[in-house]
Amino acid sequence: MKSIVDLLIQKDSIFRQIVTLYGLPEIIPSRPEGFETLVLLILEQQVSIDSAKATYLKLRTGVGAIIPENLVGLSEETFRSYGVSRQKARYISYLATAVLEKSIDLDSLSSKSSEQIRAELIQLKGIGNWTIDVYLMFALQKPDVLPIGDVAIVNTMRELLNLETKEEMMVYAEGWAPHRTYASFLLWHYYLKKRGRTITYQY
Structure with missing residues (x-):
């Protein structure tokens, strides 16, 4: 550096x-590529890092591994019991569904340009430019x-x-x-x- x-x-x-x-x-700073990091970034939207971390840890303790299969069927009430807001619960559910239905292939993103990645991720409800920017920087190590x-x-x-x-x-x-x-x-x-x-x- x-x-x-x-x-x-x-x-x-x-x-x-x-x-x-x-x-x-x-x-x-770096984070692994994939679903779990995007879930964490959704939790970090418009709140402090410490607050998002606390919610993330509650969610992970409650469901085990942060994988689409463990989150796609959760009710909003269950998400709320882990401290996840109703809106963010919906975003996480949308993301889990998109991955399971193969409408987004997160594993393929690392081989694409920043512009291609943004064009794909922006289609997902709840994934905006801030989330994409941080994912590009931390997970995919894009330099610019x-x-x-x-x-x-x-x-x-x-x-x-x-x-x-x-x-x-x-x-x-x-x-x-x-x-x-x-x-x-x-x-x-x-x-x-x-x-x-x-x-x-x-x-």
């Missing part, structure tokens, strides 16, 4: 500022993704660059290509370190 950070520092002084203040991230729907990314770019709109941020970040994923990791690193927080991505 250091060689890429050096390139980013040459492109934009804000990355030198981040590294000077907080050093390099200790790890490059900017999750502009992420609050931490937006707030950090607003603070360090005085940019107000997401459109301005996306245009500005074109200068970080083809390493926008690593730029995003540094922005997250700044956001968390400034607040004295760390995240363990492996649950």
Whole structure:
């Protein structure tokens, strides 16, 4: 990662500022490909990582392995007993059904471009651009993704660059290509370190 950070520092002084203040991230976050990670990302939508983790662990304890066969037949009431909201329960059920009915082949995604992956995943109810961006970054290790729907990314770019709109941020970040994923990791690193927080991505 250091060689890429050096390139980013040459492109934009804000990355030198981040590294000077907080050093390099200790790890490059990653998650396994597949159904379980997408379920976890659905749970993480619009809530804190800690809250999503607690719900995920309750669900996993309750059903055993997080696989489509174990989740497709669960009632909303059962999902609710594990802390899963009604809306997210529906999204998880839709995803499980899509996998079992083979309308989506998650195993094939790693061989496709980011654009092809987005086009397939966006068809699934409850899977939006933020979920796809994070899946591309963490699970599929795509190097040039900017999750502009992420609050931490937006707030950090607003603070360090005085940019107000997401459109301005996306245009500005074109200068970080083809390493926008690593730029995003540094922005997250700044956001968390400034607040004295760390995240363990492996649950």
